[in-house]
Amino acid sequence: MPNNDDPSRRKVLECMTWAGTGVLWTFAGGVPKSLGLLGDPAVAAEASAFTFLQISDSHIGFNKAANPHALDTLKEAIGKVKALPVKPAFMIHTGDITHLSLPEQFDTAAQLIGEPGLDVHYVPGEHDLIDANNGKLYxxxxxxxxxxxxxxxxxxxxxxxxxxxxxxxxxAGGLGYLGAEQLAWLADDLKGKPDSTPIVVFAHIPLWTIYADWGWGTDDGAQVLQLLRRFGSVTVLNGHIHQIIQKVEGNVTFHTARSTAFPQPAPGTAPSPGPMKVPEEQLRRFLGLTSVAVKFGAQPLAITDTTLADG
Amino acid sequence: MRAKLIFWVFALLVSAGIGPALAADASVSISNFTFHPADLQIKAGSTVTFRNDDDIPHRVAAEDGSFSTKALDSDDKATITFARPGVFPYFCTIHPHMRGKVTVTP
Known part of the structure; x- marks a missing residue:
């Protein structure tokens, strides 16, 4: 087994750290390739390391011009999950599972996303709570x-x-909203956790303000960050904006995921944040999944995004 | 004299907000995450039909909770009757940065 001075191993870890700090956050390599690295015996020796996947904004039921076949692209993404050489520990889904909160859309989502046989931890997006009873179905x-x-x-x-x-x-006029009850619960939930506990927070709408004019932020998100400030490693994973935007602030890495359904424009580059039509042959470069590798030590988590166009 | 009487009956009906033919119904188009027109004036008793021309669902609700539509998918419509005078700011509950206002005059 190689020791820590093995140059090939050092290189792999440095590369992953680099990806995790956000310097390189686009096209850092495919999930299969990334997990191929993790499958390397040298890296597998890292104690207790594991990976999990983030899938987001599947919008089951969406069939408009930006992607008339959103179910097919989700199937492709799930196909990639099933083909991974190393099984992730679980998946998180950061919301907008369905497009219109219809029972049959929830059924299709559960069946398809359940195919790889992984535990899936969901949070809702606004599209999941628009049934007649304001979220009862979810x-x-x-x-x-x-x-x-x-x-x-x-x-x-x-x-x-x-x-x-x-x-x-x-x-009215606001952004995403958590509310006092949830913030009080979070303060209590984190109480007593040592500062060294790695924390991963996930929610649908970005917890930091990316573009207020389009509602891309959370009104009381700063209060969450205040509660997380003392922790040495915090990773915030969001969806909602159907594109990757990342920033690092102190010990906190913020990252948004691609959708599997349709792209949205970069902030401020279109009259509205509505679904963005791209040339058909380019669509799969805008859709994808996120893999997060957890390694213990002082390093940030390594976040790797892959598109449906990656091999 | 007869013409004058008809005028006053007409005026009474308008001010009372009755007589469906007299109520000027209006419509609001939702496109590019914006209400058009965002500032609408109508007479009491009129209706406003919200139509979603976007590729994404919207749901319209009064800020004071006095009305709300179901989630409107693309091309869906919902009609709200404004029976009493007042100013009714509303927003999209799914995309709350979208706001509009209906001013209802007697």
């Missing part, structure tokens, strides 16, 4: 054991995961 399906509108936390191999809901009771 909570009936995914609300068991969760608090309030569906927030919760869990632990995996020493990493603390927190799923937040910022798409309920949105205020």
């Amino acid at each position: 909570l009936d399906r995914y609300g068991a054991g969760k608090k309030g509108a569906g927030w919760y936390s869990f632990d995996h191999n020493g990493v603390h995961f927190v799923g937040l809901v910022n798409v309920v009771n949105l205020k």
Whole structure:
């Protein structure tokens, strides 16, 4: 087994750290390639390392010009998950599972996203709560054991995961919204956790303001960041904007995922954030998945995005 | 004299907000995540039909909770009757940065 001075191993770890710090966040390589690296015996020796996948904005039921075949592109993404040489620990889905919160859309999503046989930890997007009863269908399906509108936390191999809901009771003129009850729960949830606990927070709408004119932010997101400030490693994973935007602030890495359904324009580059039509042959470069590798030590988590066009 | 009487009956009906033919119904188109027109004036008793011309669903609700539509998919419509005078700011509950206003005069 190679030791720490083995140049090939050092190179791999440096490369992954580089990806994780956000210097390189586009086209950092495919999930299969990334997990191929993790499958390398040298890297596998890293104690307790594991990976999980983020899938987002599947919008089951979307069939407009930007992608008339959104179900097919989700199937392609799920096909990539099933083909991974190393099985991820689980998936998180950061919302907008469905386009219109219809029962048959939830059914299709559960069946398809369940195919790889991984646990899936969901948070809702605003498109998942627009049934006649304001989210009853979502909570009936995914609300068991969760608090309030569906927030919760869990632990995996020493990493603390927190799923937040910022798409309920949105205020006129406002952005995403968490509310006092959820923030109080979060403060309590984090209480007593050592500062060294790696934290992963996931929610649908970005927790930091990317572009307020399009509602791309969370009104009370700063209060979450205040609660997370003392932790040495914090990763914030969001969806909603159907493109990758990343920033690093202190110990916090923020990252948004691609959709599997349709692209949206870069902030401010179009009259509205509506679905963006790109040439058919380019569509798959705008859709994809995110893989996160957790390694223990002082390094940030390595986030790798892959598009449906990657081999 | 007869013409004058008809005028006053007409005026009374308008001011009371009754007589469907007299109520000027209006419509608001939703496109590019914007209400058109965003500032609408109507007479009491009129209706406003919201039509979604976007490729994404929207849901219209009054800020004071006095009305809300179902989620409107592309090309869906919903009609709201404004029975009483007042100013009714509204927004999209899915995309709350989208705002509009209906001013209802007697």
